[in-house]
Amino acid sequence: xxxxxxxxxxxxxxxxxxxxxxxxxxxxxxxxxxxxxxxxxxxxxxxxxxxxxxxxxxxxxxxxxxxxxxxxxxxxxxxxxxxxxxxxxxxxxxxxx
Numbered sequence: 001x002x003x004x005x006x007x008x009x010x011x012x013x014x015x016x017x018x019x020x021x022x023x024x025x026x027x028x029x030x031x032x033x034x035x036x037x038x039x040x041x042x043x044x045x046x047x048x049x050x051x052x053x054x055x056x057x058x059x060x061x062x063x064x065x066x067x068x069x070x071x072x073x074x075x076x077x078x079x080x081x082x083x084x085x086x087x088x089x090x091x092x093x094x095x096x097x
Contacts, residue, residue, distance in 0.1 A: 002038075002080040003060055007047045007073040014046065017071065024048070024070045031063070047073065051080075 009017070028050070031037035036059075038051040054060045064075055081089065 001054055001056070001060070002082060003052045003054065004078040004080055005050050005052060005060075005064065005067075006043075006076045006078075007049075007067065007071070008075075009046050009071050009073040020071050024067070027066065027070055036063075 028037060028040055031052075032040065036052060036054060038053050040048060040050040042048050052060060052063060054063070060077070064077075067073070068075070
């Protein structure tokens with residue numbers, strides 16, 4: 001299950017979060033290595049965007065809570081379809097017409 005998560009941290013001074021931001025990358029690196037996180041980008045200014053490939057909503061929930069423990073933030077979550085799934089869905093819609 002693919003999910004795009006966009007974080008918008010609290011408006012704290014960036015200098016007060018230097019240690020937390022380092023912990024975030026320490027937390028994220030094993031997720032990238034395992035493939036549970038497909039990609040992650042820091043947003044200009046503040047925040048991050050991550051693409052997760054997880055087995056369940058519960059796993060995503062756990063990851064988002066771990067993330068928020070490191071850097072409290074509002075998170076927007078977008079469920080995604082990979083290209084093959086999107087094409088398959090489109091083909092099934094054509095057959096049903």
